Amino acid sequence: MPEISAGLSPLIRMHPDDNVAVARVTMDPASLPLADGTPLGERIGQGHKVALRDIAEGEPVLKYGQTIGFASRAIRIGSHVHTHNLAMAELDLAHEFCAGAREPDFVPEAERATFLGYRRPDGRVGTRNYLAIVSSVNCSATVARAVAAHFAPATGRLDGFSGVDGIIALTHGGGCAINPHEEGYLYLTRVLAGYATHPNVGAVLMIGLGCETNQISLILKKHRLAEGPLFRTLSIQGTSGTRSSVAAGIRAVEEMLPALDAVRRTPEPVSHLTLALECGGSDGYSGISANPALGYASDLLVRHGGTAVLAETPEIYGAEHLLTRRAATPAVAQKLLDRIAWWRDYAERGKAELNNNPSHGNKAGGLTTILEKSLGAVAKGGASRLNAVYEYAEPIDRTGFVFMDTPGYDPVAVTGQVAGGCNIICFTTGRGSVSGFKPAPSLKLSSNTPLFERMHEDMDVDCGTVVTGLETVEQAGERIFAAILAAASGERTKSETFDYGDNEFVPWQVGAVM
Known part of the structure; x- marks a missing residue:
């Protein structure tokens, strides 16, 4: 892990109410990271959580100012907080419809960004041909x-x-x-x-x-x-x-x-960009660096008249209340909750549970529960008003920030988003995902710098700079927005350079095959 900026705390606390923080670097018990000088009780791996105070058995564990689970046994200050002492439980979330919905602060049309795209006879614009x-x-x-x-x-x-x-x-x-x-x-x-x-x-x-x-x-x-x-x-x-x-x-x-x-590229307004927001192979930094930085970039796109599409319904489970607050209308909020209800029934029919996430790699990277993963994943959607909720692969006909109901499985999710009209993709990862998704260019954003350096052939943008203190979320988001415009105008992504992306077309198979 690169050294963190001088004077920067080795711990990241996302919200003043949090009773856990995330380690910027791997920390040994000899370190004294806590504000009151309390030493670590054990080694904390990078991206993993440490208790900032004693947490009683059954007490909520808070990250992002939200409950990510409950202590399955008493946790002492300075201890590692993970699957051995943190467990899921059903939450009774309050859904305040439209309470936080705000009209975007649109950039004046004369000042909006443009890109070089392929204008089609029906008026839509492509980023590839x-x-x-x-x-x-x-x-x-x-x-x-x-x-x-x-x-x-x-x-x-x-x-x-x-x-x-x-x-x-x-x-x-x-x-x-x-x-x-x-x-x-x-x-x-x-x-x-x-x-x-x-x-x-x-x-x-x-x-x-x-x-x-x-x-x-x-x-x-x-x-x-x-x-x-x-x-x-x-x-x-x-x-x-x-x-x-x-x-x-x-x-x-x-x-x-x-x-x-x-057909030749011509200057086109950013309002013709529809961006798929995707994350896969997440880690403990995804909700701290890559996802919120992409959220800032998606807000910029919306302000310039474009469209950003969040998906992966099982991976907003436990964080859907944050989206219903931002819904443009009660009908939009209710449609999102209806899709969550459908997923509960779908999972039950398959003898599965919505909280069966995170995956092995997610846990190795510091994530513990689906609540923690979802709260980080929703950050990709920034703070813009939620204008619409679409079923799988429905044509996206609204601009601004919208949601599409898809599985969390990346190729199936992105196939639905592209089918709906997404002409460019931003894919965040903390473990190293390598998907290409032709015919839409896919920018892969690493949540940590060691991943970016280790998999430089696949990663397009390093967001680990947020973790090390070299950039703010906003600065990284500006850089992502610039990369989106460059890729939309024809600059090749890493996967395109090596001609990857032929095997990620995976329509969602639902129902009996007879």
Whole structure:
């Protein structure tokens, strides 16, 4: 861990009411970190919690000024606070609808930031210019991938098309043996339509087998899509089989490439940016550095007229009361609580619990309960008013700060956000996540500097500077905002530099597979 700034406390106390603090560096018992000179009772790893006073068994443990759990046994001042002495319990949270909702302090239009983007015929603006090969069913995935592989960067077949960011195959494991009247089918068709019409996708080849439940004709009808010069479809059973279909797909792509390549970037207002806010592989610093810094950046985006999309419903569990306070209307607040209720029932049906988080890596990094994780995760949403709540993969049609109901599993969550229209992603991590998420560029923000240095091939922005005192949350947030604008204008993220991001398209499978 880099040395912390001179005169800075080795402990981070997030709120005056907190009875625990987080270690900036690994601390040995010989250290005297507490204000009254009380020595540590044991070694405290970086990112882990230490008791600032005696905490009685059953007493709430407070971080961020909020309850993150209850002492499962008496905890002495200076002791390590973690899974061995901190446990979950049901909380009776007070939901004050709209009490903290405030109109954003918008930047005057003449002073708002711009970026260089691809304007589409429908008026939306992309940050990338991809051709997407979309499979309607798993049975057509082989053909879709073979067509995309024909144009892989190593082949040189796209060398004459500098305006095209790539050919991406969007394949999945479903599309048949599902009930077309239930959630799973609805989510899948929303996702496929959302990617096929995404502003980062300038041309589409949709490939089906021919006999699947998820018929291409039904997708087009349901989502009001139509074939055209830059939207082609292909049926394997109608094209004499696999090899013939691959050849036909290659010809279709070759015919679309010149028109796709002709599109050029133009200066566009930031109001055309829709940012996915995601976190994965979190640690004890995530809610202290990367997440609040991203929250500041998302507030800046909202002030400039853009949209920021928080997601991962199981990872706001226990912190939803902070969002209902910021809801623009009681209906928005109630819709969020309705989604929490749906998740309670969903988890119960699966014989699971919403508090089964954090993961092994989260705990190793200092997180103990889902309440602690959620309170840190919500920080990505800044302080802006919550304008809307969307179901999975619904088209995002409101600007400002909004929420989308998704699982906490990162590829499924981001797939829903991108399907909804997110054209850029900020992904915070304290343990080291490596996802790319084509066709949307993904900036990965590290919560601590050792991670940034150790995984420099994957991390884009170091937020560990907040932990070490080199920057404030606001300064780091300004830096993230600048990185968002640069990436939106075409600067490659780390994952794009190495051409990663082909395997993170994972629509949410809900319901019985028959």
